[in-house]
Every structure is written in C-alpha cells, then in structure tokens.
Amino acid sequence: MTEPVIQTKGLSKVYRGRAAVEALDLHIAEGDIYGFLGPNGAGKTTTIRMLLGLIKPTRGSIRILGKELRKNKLQVLRQVGSLVEYPSYYGHLSAVQNLEAIRRILDVPAIRIAEVLDIVSLTKEARRPVRGFSLGMKQRLGIAAALLGSPKLLILDEPTNGLDPAGIQEIRELIKDMPRQHGMTVLVSSHLLGEVEQMAGTVGIIREGRMVYQDTIHNLRLQSAQGIRLSVSEPDKALGIVQSVGWECTLQEGMLHCAGVSDRDVARLVRLLVELDHDIYRVEEQRKSLEDIFMRIVGKGVS
Numbered sequence: 001m002t003e004p005v006i007q008t009k010g011l012s013k014v015y016r017g018r019a020a021v022e023a024l025d026l027h028i029a030e031g032d033i034y035g036f037l038g039p040n041g042a043g044k045t046t047t048i049r050m051l052l053g054l055i056k057p058t059r060g061s062i063r064i065l066g067k068e069l070r071k072n073k074l075q076v077l078r079q080v081g082s083l084v085e086y087p088s089y090y091g092h093l094s095a096v097q098n099l100e101a102i103r104r105i106l107d108v109p110a111i112r113i114a115e116v117l118d119i120v121s122l123t124k125e126a127r128r129p130v131r132g133f134s135l136g137m138k139q140r141l142g143i144a145a146a147l148l149g150s151p152k153l154l155i156l157d158e159p160t161n162g163l164d165p166a167g168i169q170e171i172r173e174l175i176k177d178m179p180r181q182h183g184m185t186v187l188v189s190s191h192l193l194g195e196v197e198q199m200a201g202t203v204g205i206i207r208e209g210r211m212v213y214q215d216t217i218h219n220l221r222l223q224s225a226q227g228i229r230l231s232v233s234e235p236d237k238a239l240g241i242v243q244s245v246g247w248e249c250t251l252q253e254g255m256l257h258c259a260g261v262s263d264r265d266v267a268r269l270v271r272l273l274v275e276l277d278h279d280i281y282r283v284e285e286q287r288k289s290l291e292d293i294f295m296r297i298v299g300k301g302v303s
C-alpha cells in the first residue's frame with residue numbers, strides 16, 4: 001500500500017489553555033477527495049493552517065507526501081497548492097496579471113497561466129480587471145493560483161463559502177476532476193456535508209477539535225438505511241401481531257415502523273400480515289438523510 005498523502009498523528013493545537021484541535025489522526029489516501037467537515041469553530045481552519053506550515057502544532061506529527069513536514073517544509077509545500085479564506089488580489093489588475101505575479105514567485109513556465117485559466121474556465125475573462133469578478137469567479141481564480149505550481153496535493157478551505165448554488169456547483173465540478181484529470185489528491189473543508197458528498201471519496205468529521213468520524217462516504221451512506229414503514233388496514237392489530245413474533249415495530253402516525261429489517265424480513269413480515277387477512281397499502285423504505293446522520297455525528301439535532 002502506498003503511503004498516505006497526508007498523515008497526522010496526535011495533531012493538537014492549544015490556544016491559551018484551550019484545545020482548538022485535539023489528537024487528530026488524519027489519513028488521506030493518494031488520489032482521494034477528502035471532505036473535511038465540521039461545524040463552525042470545530043477546528044478545520046486551524047488544522048489546515050498547521051498542514052500548510054502557517055502555524056506550529058502544539059503536539060503531534062504531520063507527514064505530507066511521505067515526508068515529515070517540520071523537517072522538509074519547503075520541499076513539501078512546493079508540492080502543495082492551497083486556497084485558505086478569501087484570496088486577495090490586485091483589483092485593478094486582470095486575472096492573467098494577478099497570476100503572473102504568483103507565477104514569478106513560483107518560477108513556473110509562462111504557459112502554465114493559460115493552462116490553469118482553462119482548468120477553472122476563466123480563459124474568456126482572463127483580461128478583465130479582477131475587481132469586476134463575482135465571488136465565484138474570484139474563488140475559481142484562487143484555485144487557478146493554487147494550481148499554478150502543478151501541486152500533487154490541493155488543500156481548499158471552505159472554497160464554496162458564500163457562493164450561490166450555481167457557484168457551488170461550478171467549484172464542485174472543478175474539484176471532482178482533479179484526481180482523474182490532474183493526478184491530484186484533494187482536501188476540501190466545509191461545514192456542510194451536502195457540499196462535499198457528491199465529490200468526496202472519504203470524509204473526516206471533526207467536532208470541538210476531535211475527529212468523530214473518518215471513513216468512506218460509502219460507509220457513511222450505509223448508516224442511512226433505517227427500516228421500513230407500512231400502511232396497513234388495521235394498524236393496532238397489525239402492531240400486536242408483529243410484536244408478538246419479536247419484531248421491533250412501533251406505531252407512528254397510523255403507520256407501522258419497523259427498524260433494522262433485512263429484505264427477507266420485509267417479505268416475511270408482509271406475508272405474515274397478508275396471511276392473517278390484513279390489507280397492506282404501502283411499504284416504504286425509510287432512510288435518514290446524510291445530513292441527519294452528519295448532524296447526529298456532530299452532536300446537534302440528535303434523532
């Protein structure tokens with residue numbers, strides 16, 4: 001197995017005796033899009049700032065692209081592109097001129113500017129002053145700047161914050177292509193699961209500085225299966241019957257709710273009721289939305 005692109009062990013940051021990030025073990029595989037989630041103030045930005053060498057961890061270690069960050073900072077960060085908070089630009093200069101300033105610092109070929117503008121679909125607007133750009137265009141320009149150095153790892157801190165749904169969609173489409181088309185690994189933070197669920201392969205959820213969930217989005221989805229709901233002719237009687245044979249069912253709004261049932265259980269349950277002359281009008285699968293699960297994990301809206 002190849003080494004993770006990001007691996008932290010026991011990563012912590014304490015401000016005035018209070019832990020903003022506590023014993024965080026991040027594990028981000030090569031080619032993955034990792035959704036780094038948590039409510040406001042959970043510690044996402046603090047973590048990202050540590051990963052980018054902008055602030056020093058109080059404790060713990062960070063390995064990025066196979067190297068200890070602390071000992072190989074310049075070498076590692078040269079391979080990392082990032083967008084943190086709202087990027088600032090020279091408003092009177094065009095996108096090309098703004099990128100040119102960064103390109104010189106990075107010392108990459110001039111052709112790279114046209115390439116990154118194409119990736120973020122800003123080629124047409126490339127010569128307009130940036131002050132006339134929408135927030136979405138500014139964020140895309142920020143991503144273009146992050147891509148200039150052809151990084152292996154892209155770190156984006158809440159890139160869709162403040163954007164309208166169309167802007168969010170554009171950024172999402174852009175990020176989705178990064179691993180496949182450009183061979184990059186991406187860490188993208190958000191306080192909304194809905195914003196990353198369609199692109200992330202893995203999610204890490206933090207709450208009050210601690211990791212409370214880290215697994216594939218697929219496994220998170222598996223948790224959403226909930227049970228079934230039946231609309232039947234005589235709900236009270238039907239409930240008595242199914243409970244007497246050991247099913248965990250309840251009555252809610254005149255419908256039978258049965259938790260934790262497999263497909264075979266559903267068939268047996270329906271057969272049992274039909275054989276006892278009950279009419280079944282509807283059988284519905286009940287799923288929790290991913291957002292519900294997310295809220296439960298971050299400790300709000302427990303259901």
Ligand SMILES: Nc1ncnc2c1ncn2[C@@H]1O[C@H](COP(=O)(O)OP(=O)(O)OP(=O)(O)O)[C@@H](O)[C@H]1O
Pocket residue numbers: 015019020038039040041042043044045046047191
């Ligand atoms: N420089 C600092 N000094 C003191 N406390 C800080 C500092 N930076 C962050 N914190 C605290 O650390 C905690 C985590 O903040 P952080 O910005 O990392 O959260 P976040 O998950 O990125 O939230 P948001 O989505 O609001 O940006 C907060 O309680 C914050 O007040």
